[in-house]
Amino acid sequence: MTRLRALREERGYTQIKMQMLTGIDQSDYSKLETGKRYYTYEQLRRIALALDTSMDYLAGLTDEKRPYPRSPVPVEDCR
Numbered sequence: 750m751t752r753l754r755a756l757r758e759e760r761g762y763t764q765i766k767m768q769m770l771t772g773i774d775q776s777d778y779s780k781l782e783t784g785k786r787y788y789t790y791e792q793l794r795r796i797a798l799a800l801d802t803s804m805d806y807l808a809g810l811t812d813e814k815r816p817y818p819r820s821p822v823p824v825e826d827c828r
């Protein structure tokens with residue numbers, strides 16, 4: 750969970766900004782950040798898109814912050 754918070758802060762985003770970018774309620778987002786709640790696949794995908802990183806980085810499977818090359822994603826899929 751420290752990666753999530755560190756990356757959010759590195760981007761200069763607040764939890765409210767993350768709510769706006771992901772559609773995840775701020776209180777639920779806070780629980781994800783502190784480890785009190787587990788990610789769903791969809792939440793992890795939305796967060797990775799908002800923070801311009803990979804799901805693998807957020808899950809601790811790689812130390813590479815840069816996202817993999819991806820195909821264009823319609824804006825409505827990011828919410």
